[in-house]
Amino acid sequence: MKNESVLSKKKIQEMADTSYKYGFKTDIESETAPKGLSEEVIRMISKKKNEPEFMLKFRLKALKHLSKMTEPEWSNLKYPKVDLQDISYYSEPKVKKKLDSLDDVDPEILRTFEKLGIPLTEQKKLANVAVDAIFDSVSVATTFKDKLLKVGVIFCPFSEALEKYPDIVKKYLGTVVPHTDNYFACVNAAAFTEGSFVYIPKDTLCPMELSTYFRINTEETGQFERTLIVCEDNSYVSYLEGCTAPQFDTNQLHAAVVELVALDNAEIKYSTVQNWYAGDPVTGKGGIYNFVTKRGKCQGKKSKISWTQIETGSAITWKYPGCVLIGEGSIGEFYSVALTTHNQQADTGTKMIHIGKNTKSTIISKGISAGKSQNTYRGLVQMNKSAKGADNFTQCDSMLIGDKCGAHTFPYIDVRNASSTLGHEAATVKVTDEQLFYFQQRGISAEDALTTIVNGFCKDVFKKLPTEFAVEATQLLGLRLEESVG
Amino acid sequence: MKIIDFQEKIHNDKTDMWRFTNFSKLKKATFLEENESELCDIESKIESIIEDHKAANRFDDFIVIIDGQVDNSLSGVQNVSVDFVEFDSSENFVDSIVTSDLILDSSNKTWSKKQIVLNLEPDTESTDNECVQKRIKLIIVSTGNNNSVNIHINCPEKSESAWTLLEVFPEQSSFIQNHQLTVNQLDGSKVNIVYLKSLGQDNLSDSYHFLSSRIKLGKNCKLKTLDCMENSSFTRHKLCVDFDGEDSTADLFGIGLFKEETAQHTHIQINHRVKNCTSSQLYKHMLFNRASAEFAGLVSVSEGASGTLSNQSNPNLVFSDDARAYSRPQLNILNDDVQCNHGATVGQIDELSLFYLKSRGVSEKEAKLVLLKGFIEDVFNDFSECEQEKSSYLEELRKVL
């Protein structure tokens, strides 16, 4: 089998040449809302997006609740408090009101996405992957939309979904991550601007990979996208999100919410390749605060939700994609690679809440710390009284590269019945001098050896990614590593 | 369906120090002020304990502490000098009210007033002056007058000592115990510590135990501890091990059989501060009825602690849908030259093994007992002196099954 990548070899070389190749900023005119979060701003956003009444109510309720909340402090992360009033909550590229075809999209933006390896134009678009490209607060293009609609699959920007399918949105919005869930989810509920919406009808297997590509462009803008995926009975979808941002000296907040709902026998596979700007390698200045709430609800019998995440970017990553396993025999999975280098910090893991009978979950987490970074795995496995015969297996391994970084493991195991089984194992893994020497003795440079060994360490997770992206993720990891040790 | 804890915030170590500790029962309890009539009961009880052990020839020496005072008439001890150090209690207590984690520490210092310092001394009659070998039983008796004892043990270089802690209470009373034990192991010393189940009440429905142990190891030391967890309604044992010298080893074991509506909290912290030290933890829990047990073990490896080896394991067997097993095996690693593993399991008696035994004609109960005996066996491996405790666990298991 040839491993043909989405990215050509030349592109990989380009990647290697710059430390963060996505660090450029696109000069386009954009309309940005004044800084600060207020009822006025929220009414403005809602009006701009021409939203139905229930949406505005949802937002205002969240804003009201936000005043009762404070930013949580319990994480293993160090950063100055986020000033919500110092962020702009809306930025849109100045374009014609309606985007009927790609011809209407600012060519600068199209070029931006092409540079990011996400060509959107008809001739160049990726085969068998439908892409929704989101630029700051607005979706600029969605490919293969019509082809998908023919089989009943809805894949569109959130704002379009509110316009065309308000009933489905209303039925599921906030049912998995309510606005009261946590501080940043509450900010999102009040101020989210765009995102993707996916609806797979009954007995339908989505014929292609769906992918959303997020790009923050404007300085001092936060990105607050909200994704909702609903899979009806006996349906299947595989979805991937990718993210990049330009290099700014100021920190930017990315507080997204992702909600997944799987009904009877439905399966959702959600993959993330996260490569937000991580801040200046030396000073640690700038970078994205990636404070994200992702949760899936396995509502139906034998439903399955699988999270795969490759986290390499962001100054701070703080997220716990989890599954609430309600349906009998439902399955939750979490596969994660989190690489931190330089001054990055990550506090990430999962929550598996077992409620239904014979529910099953698997957690495989691989954390790699290099440079001066701190990498934390934090995960909860809870088996409630009703979750008779539930089963969990957890493996979380850490690898440290260098002597200035830290690896932390904080699992929380909570079992409340006498028929569940649970196994948790964790270990630290070291790249030994003997391993490096063995590679070198075969003519392979120390850098390549390290990358290969680390990729080997992450193999169990990479093989869960859709093949189109597995190679990209492997290369991305290699590049991020080379920057840090090369 | 109501989603339990759906909105519960994710757990974290800062709040979890006390998160699982349920004080609601503590508020309801009434506590004993003083009870003269039971005092003589206790004295006879202690004497019988001493007689029993002498008969079994288990321990050489006894130190009996009644309500925070060393009782010289009952104690029989050689080569251990006893000092007392006064605390400036008022200062401590006021200071720590702000930092709630230390409240138990300071309240102990306030009420115990003095620290009992036990200095192990070389045996003058022995030909080998350098080596001290001692087996000492510490019997801590509370009559209700004083519920805080603070003990400090000094172990000289190359000494070998085995300590057993046993608490004795008056019968049929509510009580709170808040004890502290600190041990200072000098270079090359070996220490074994066994925390025994307390004696006193059959029904420990209103008993509250706090125990905090802190053990400091010098170079080339060995430490083994065994915590035979009790069945009082509320127990919180904090055990902290500091490696201050290189090439030392600490092996911590625990066994818990929780039958009633009890809450057991075990908090372990192991600080690897220097090179080439090895630590292990093996805590096994069996939960019945409405019992809940928390195991929180944190292994911290500092930047300079290269060559650290650490292993941590917390197997739980849950026998009741009303029981609750919490486990938080944690790692904090700041050095890349380490090998740390941890694991926790929650489950039941292996069905296949049970079936195998039953197919050979063993009754279900007997089969379970055999398998449970196997389950608890390795915790006792290094503690030959605890055969009696081991069999008492098996007896209790027989009852509860």
Next chain:
Amino acid sequence: MLEIKNVVASINGVKILKGTSLTIKPGEVHAVMGPNGSGKSTLSKLVSGHPDVEIESGDILFNGESILDDDPDIRALKGVFMAFQYPVEVPGVQNGSFLRMAYNAKRKYKGLDEVDPMDFEELIQEKLKWVGMNESFLDRPLNQGFSGGEKKRNEILQLAVLEPMLSILDETDSGLDIDALRTVSEAVNRMITKERSFLVITHYQRLLNHIVPDVVHIFSEGKIIKTGDKTLALEVEEKGYDWLLQPVS
């Protein structure tokens, strides 16, 4: 080909090589024998550039150039190969892709195009047969869970694929049964040409029945104490090492 010039070297501050000299010409097979702990294996680490070896004095020339300043990978690319006594296990890395990676590193060094997986698979079929392994061998993680014999076969497979100028076999015979020993030796013998040189480090003579050396050195206490032809190895087999270690009066 290889010239070790009066090298004094230590590992972890312990002096192991105490003035070792050895010259191997193209096409020659040299054997180094010696008792346990004599420093034989350090010799292989020295030539391949293991980071543990600290050189105090002396020089190593490879094709007339000093390689002392070269990293291990550069030495390997120049043509030095060491079959490890204890091949290293690397979880998650596929044996086959590792082999291809090494092969391509060498091709790249020579200015040749890299070989894609399909072509590579074809290319190594014959070599797999040499060491008596089938293709599934390539899909397993590198050395992980391999038996002792499989590990050694894998080393020789790498040798056969990489075609180095100088091959050092560090106690390759240890842990091999008679059949495996024969297979491995035959594979090595196929590799012997007029250009390629071999340095066979072994404790026992039995390997030298299969791979016949041109020169035999006896190594003791960090030095070569006697050099002879293949009969010297037979003599050692018969008499042991002791007679050589006695000071000659």
